Amino acid sequence: MPDRxxxxxxxxxxxxxxxxxxxxxxxxxxxxxxxxxxxxxVGAGASGIACGxxxxxxxxxxxxxxxxxxxxxxxxxxxxxxxxxxxxxxLGPAAQEQDLAAVFERQQQIGYPSELxxxxxxxxxxxxxxxxxxxxxxxxxxxxxxAGGYGFNRESMLGLADLARAAGAQIATGVExxxxxxxGAGAVTAVTTSAGEIAAExxxxxxxxxxxxxxxxxGLPDRLDVRQPDGTVVPDQPMWxxxxxxxxxxxxxxxxxxxxxxxxxxxxHVDSDQxxxxxxxxxxTDDAWGVxxxxxxxxxxxxxxxxxxxxxxxxxxxxxxxxxxxxxxxWSAALSHCLERFEGARSRxxxxxxxxxxxxxxxxxxxxxxxxxxxxxxxxxxxGYKMIAVGKEIARVLGGEHSxxxxxxxYERFAxxxxxxxxxxxYPWS
Ligand SMILES: Cc1cc2nc3c(=O)[nH]c(=O)nc-3n(C[C@H](O)[C@H](O)[C@H](O)COP(=O)(O)OP(=O)(O)OC[C@H]3O[C@@H](n4cnc5c(N)ncnc54)[C@H](O)[C@@H]3O)c2cc1C
Numbered sequence: 239m240p241d242r243x244x245x246x247x248x249x250x251x252x253x254x255x256x257x258x259x260x261x262x263x264x265x266x267x268x269x270x271x272x273x274x275x276x277x278x279x280v281g282a283g284a285s286g287i288a289c290g291x292x293x294x295x296x297x298x299x300x301x302x303x304x305x306x307x308x309x310x311x312x313x314x315x316x317x318x319x320x321x322x323x324x325x326x327x328x329l330g331p332a333a334q335e336q337d338l339a340a341v342f343e344r345q346q347q348i349g350y351p352s353e354l355x356x357x358x359x360x361x362x363x364x365x366x367x368x369x370x371x372x373x374x375x376x377x378x379x380x381x382x383x384x385a386g387g388y389g390f391n392r393e394s395m396l397g398l399a400d401l402a403r404a405a406g407a408q409i410a411t412g413v414e415x416x417x418x419x420x421x422g423a424g425a426v427t428a429v430t431t432s433a434g435e436i437a438a439e440x441x442x443x444x445x446x447x448x449x450x451x452x453x454x455x456x457g458l459p460d461r462l463d464v465r466q467p468d469g470t471v472v473p474d475q476p477m478w479x480x481x482x483x484x485x486x487x488x489x490x491x492x493x494x495x496x497x498x499x500x501x502x503x504x505x506x507h508v509d510s511d512q513x514x515x516x517x518x519x520x521x522x523t524d525d526a527w528g529v530x531x532x533x534x535x536x537x538x539x540x541x542x543x544x545x546x547x548x549x550x551x552x553x554x555x556x557x558x559x560x561x562x563x564x565x566x567x568x569w570s571a572a573l574s575h576c577l578e579r580f581e582g583a584r585s586r587x588x589x590x591x592x593x594x595x596x597x598x599x600x601x602x603x604x605x606x607x608x609x610x611x612x613x614x615x616x617x618x619x620x621x622g623y624k625m626i627a628v629g630k631e632i633a634r635v636l637g638g639e640h641s642x643x644x645x646x647x648x649y650e651r652f653a654x655x656x657x658x659x660x661x662x663x664x665y666p667w668s
Contacts, residue, residue, distance in 0.1 A: 240412035240433045247273040247408075249636065250429055250438035252415050252452065255285035257444035257616040259398040259409075260311070260629025266405035268633060274407060275431060277414035278556075281395030283446040287557050287594045288623035289485055289539060290389045291505050291532060293326040294350050295381055297337055297661035297668055298603070300646035301621070306350050307643055308627040309385050318397040319626075324387035324533075325504035327380060329361065331511040331526075335379040337661045337668075342381055351384040368497045368504075371578035376512040388505055388532045391623065398626075418455055425611040426456075440636055443609075444616040444629075447553045447597045450478045453617075458609055464600055465655035475600045480551035481620070481666065484561040485541035485592040486569055487534060488583045495533040495579075505532040506576065509663075514571050517581055522564075522571045528665075529572040538580070539592065542569045544665060547595060557594035596620025602666035603658050606632070606647040619666070 249265055251258045254276035265272040276282060292312055294305045312321045328338060335356060342354040355364045361380040365372040399409055410433065417430040418441075429436045443452050454460060463473045495503045509528040516522055531540030542565060566587045573580035597620065599605055604618045606628060614632055618625060631641040651657055661668045 241410035243275065243410050243413055243431060243433045243436055244273065245435070246437040247271055248438070249273070249440045249442065250275065250436055251442040251444060252429075253283070253444040253446065254280045254395070254399065254409060254411065255283045255444060255446050256395065256398065256623055256626055257618060257628050257632070258442065259395065259402050260626050261442050261444065261616070261632045262407040262409070262629070263398060263402035263405055264630045264633035265636065266402055266407040268637060269406075270633075270637070272407045273436070274402070274409045275413040275415060276409070276411050277432070279411040280399040280409065281392045283448070283556055284594055284596060284620065285395050285446065285623055286392045287592065288391045289530065289532065289541060290391045290394065290623060291326065291530065292321070292386045292388060292624040293328075293505065293507075294345060294352070294383055294386055295326065295328045295338070295341055295507070295668065297341060297663075298658040299344055300643075300658060301603070302341070302344055302350070303348060304625060304627060304643050306348055307630075308625050311626045311630060312389065315397075315401060318401055320390040320393040320397055322387045322389065322502060323385065324502045326383040326386045326507065327504045328507045329365075329374070329377045329380045330509040331376060332378045333511070333662060334509060337663070338379045338381045345383070353382045353384075355380040355382070369577055370498055372576065373578055374508060374510065374512070374576040377508070377510060382504070386505070386624075389623070390535065415452070415455075420610075423611055426613055439612060441613045442616065442632060443613060446618075447480070447551075447556065447595050447620075449597050449615075449617045453477065453615070456610060456613060456615075462600065462652055464652045467655050467657055469655060476549040477600055479549055479598045480547035480595050481598060482545040482547050482595050483541055483593055484544060484565045485539065486561060486566055487537040487539045487588050487590040487592060488570060488573065488580070489536065489586040489588055490538050490580070490583075492533045492536065495538055502533055505530065508572065508576055514568065514575055516567060516571045517574055517584065522568050527568065527572065529569055531573060537588070537590070538573065538583075540569065541593070542572065551595055553595065557591065561593060598666050600652060601657050604647045605649050606644045607649045608635070609649060
């Protein structure tokens with residue numbers, strides 16, 4: 239049964255994920271009337287299935303600044319948001335030394351607390367001061383961020399919704415947006431929903447992996463020419479690409495996944511070029527591999543190599559897929575490869591509701607911009623559970639302020655060539 243909706247509202251937010259809810263929370267805190275509608279429920283999309291990692295490790299200065307601002311928001315309400323400020327550690331082979339050193343240097347400039355270790359012996363020794371049974375060989379760079387950590391995905395979204403409601407926002411679930419009416423200037427005059435029409439002065443679209451549908455309803459182009467920083471133009475590129483993120487869980491008491499001083503472990507992100515063997519000595523892969531893992535409620539949770547899906551994808555029902563048959567072997571072997579305590583992880587692997595698809599933009603970075611005279615779109619290119627400050631910044635922009643944090647993510651960059659620098663990571667999220 240859909241919730242009832244009012245015939246009009248000052249700001250209508252579409253989508254009750256991290257960006258929609260954070261926008262509503264911050265608008266409501268500023269005393270602005272706001273209604274969030276979601277076709278399913280709070281946290282029904284990517285925000286409710288995300289691994290929940292909050293890190294600063296991005297090669298792009300603009301991403302780093304936005305992540306630092308986001309950590310401040312997470313830290314402002316750790317209990318309500320089910321946030322664990324355990325820190326984050328990225329480890330990699332020689333090929334990643336330069337990128338991680340550049341990230342570290344910028345962290346020093348912006349005052350983000352981190353340390354960098356370079357060289358196989360130094361990295362090993364740092365990791366062994368934290369975990370007596372650390373045993374991953376051949377990693378020659380380690381960026382240890384002392385801020386950030388992780389949140390419990392669904393609980394944190396429910397907590398964010400509570401914060402928004404307590405500030406005065408309304409949230410209506412089971413209400414699907416089906417179309418828009420426009421005036422001659424291209425502004426939205428009314429939003430057609432499954433619960434009736436809503437007139438809104440301002441609309442915020444924050445629909446995660448469903449963005450292609452809403453983008454098209456707004457009459458925005460699904461292909462575009464992209465100017466590169468050197469001035470050349472790559473013509474006729476698809477606006478959206480989908481990647482499936484494989485994730486799983488292994489049953490371990492969270493008390494097992496602690497550092498030697500008894501604290502809950504930082505999130506670990508390991509990229510390696512070393513052969514990966516199963517506990518019985520079977521070769522899993524001798525290609526480069528990468529995994530991330532973190533403590534969860536009663537398990538260790540994490541993921542490995544994503545699967546590209548192309549430019550169209552049926553997003554409903556969400557989450558929409560399972561993992562590659564080889565994923566549990568690879569991910570469990572990687573846990574054991576890193577920490578002896580995870581020997582036997584494969585037999586504790588469990589098929590949980592995890593993993594999901596993300597919609598990436600043409601340059602793999604977010605578009606946060608006013609795409610119609612009164613429609614702000616938050617399309618985070620699947621970077622965004624951690625980016626809880628985006629909603630705060632959107633609320634500022636809707637209040638008439640400029641956001642220097644969101645400015646680098648304007649849509650116009652595809653025409654001007656003002657693109658973000660690209661790291662050596664083989665995946666679109668670093
Ligand atoms: C498996 C996985 C793991 C991830 N791990 C991390 C991580 O560790 N850290 C991190 O920072 N990011 C992570 N991400 C990315 C992150 O989850 C997303 O970038 C972010 O949650 C997107 O938030 P959102 O608010 O834009 O959308 P969503 O959370 O997807 O919310 C969109 C909402 O819009 C609603 N909706 C859609 N269409 C309509 C409509 N027509 N009418 C009304 N409502 C509609 C949906 O029901 C949904 O609830 C992960 C993503 C996946 C898939």
